[in-house]
Amino acid sequence: MLRTYRTDDWNTYRMDWHNPFVELEPPEQEIAVVNGALQMLYVLGMLPHTQYDEARFQAMRRAVREQFEIPWTAITPRMQRLLYAINAITQPQNMIAAGVFCGNTFISNAGAGVGPGACYTAQNLIGVEIKPEEAERAERNVRRIDPTGVARIVAADAVDVAAEFTEPIHLLYLDADGDAKQGKGVYLDILEACYERIPKGGVVLAHNSVNCADRLKYYLEYVRDEANMMASVNMIFDVEGLEVSVK
Numbered sequence: 044m045l046r047t048y049r050t051d052d053w054n055t056y057r058m059d060w061h062n063p064f065v066e067l068e069p070p071e072q073e074i075a076v077v078n079g080a081l082q083m084l085y086v087l088g089m090l091p092h093t094q095y096d097e098a099r100f101q102a103m104r105r106a107v108r109e110q111f112e113i114p115w116t117a118i119t120p121r122m123q124r125l126l127y128a129i130n131a132i133t134q135p136q137n138m139i140a141a142g143v144f145c146g147n148t149f150i151s152n153a154g155a156g157v158g159p160g161a162c163y164t165a166q167n168l169i170g171v172e173i174k175p176e177e178a179e180r181a182e183r184n185v186r187r188i189d190p191t192g193v194a195r196i197v198a199a200d201a202v203d204v205a206a207e208f209t210e211p212i213h214l215l216y217l218d219a220d221g222d223a224k225q226g227k228g229v230y231l232d233i234l235e236a237c238y239e240r241i242p243k244g245g246v247v248l249a250h251n252s253v254n255c256a257d258r259l260k261y262y263l264e265y266v267r268d269e270a271n272m273m274a275s276v277n278m279i280f281d282v283e284g285l286e287v288s289v290k
């Protein structure tokens with residue numbers, strides 16, 4: 044079933060990819076937009092509650108702004124907040140993020156479990172990046188705020204990592220852009236490689252559900268089929284979008 048959470052300004056809320064921490068709106072508006080998204084997930088039974096710690100979130104945002112090398116990113120402040128909140132609320136023991144580039148998307152998720160924004164203790168928070176030089180930069184970035192190694196970056200194909208991870212995957216974040224032929228269509232390959240190890244209640248997040256909807260056609264059909272996922276919602280509050288699915 045197609046479900047959407049849509050703000051009126053989704054198409055005019057625009058960031059500068061090279062200055063990702065510029066404030067785009069009053070803080071209370073950013074919080075309200077994300078709270079609306081969380082509330083919808085809660086009403087649908089996809090989240091147990093909607094509460095997360097604002098001070099910890101701000102500590103994560105500050106640490107990333109001050110310590111990460113980010114050549115560019117399309118993760119808007121709203122998206123960063125929603126990713127952090129979903130992880131803080133669901134507290135995944137094992138999280139895999141596929142296609143993490145410089146690590147900003149990864150830490151938006153993993154920052155709920157490690158570093159100054161941590162609100163729980165995780166087991167494995169794994170970011171996967173196929174380009175070795177990007178994986179190295181992401182690992183350098185992550186090490187600056189997480190000395191523990193719970194959060195770590197692997198230079199590999201996310202399809203292989205998803206297939207070979209033997210433990211339950213409580214949260215899977217998808218952002219890999221595949222090869223020239225497949226593009227973001229690789230999301231479905233990654234999900235199918237580990238679908239059996241995602242427990243009931245496990246969360247799957249897919250970035251670019253709006254601007255890459257054509258390439259994600261088969262992926263979106265799959266997660267919106269209630270034979271595969273309990274429910275799925277397209278979060279349309281920026282031009283990129285995030286499909287949030289719960290098994």
Ligand SMILES: C[S@@+](CC[C@H](N)C(=O)[O-])C[C@H]1O[C@@H](n2cnc3c(N)ncnc32)[C@H](O)[C@@H]1O
Nearest residue numbers: 116117118142144171172173200201219220221
């Ligand atoms: C476009 S970037 C994601 C950027 C992110 N949305 C942001 O705004 O910060 C996608 C990344 O996925 C990586 N990638 C592509 N195919 C992959 C695969 N099969 N496994 C792991 N990473 C992959 C690419 O090298 C690239 O760094």
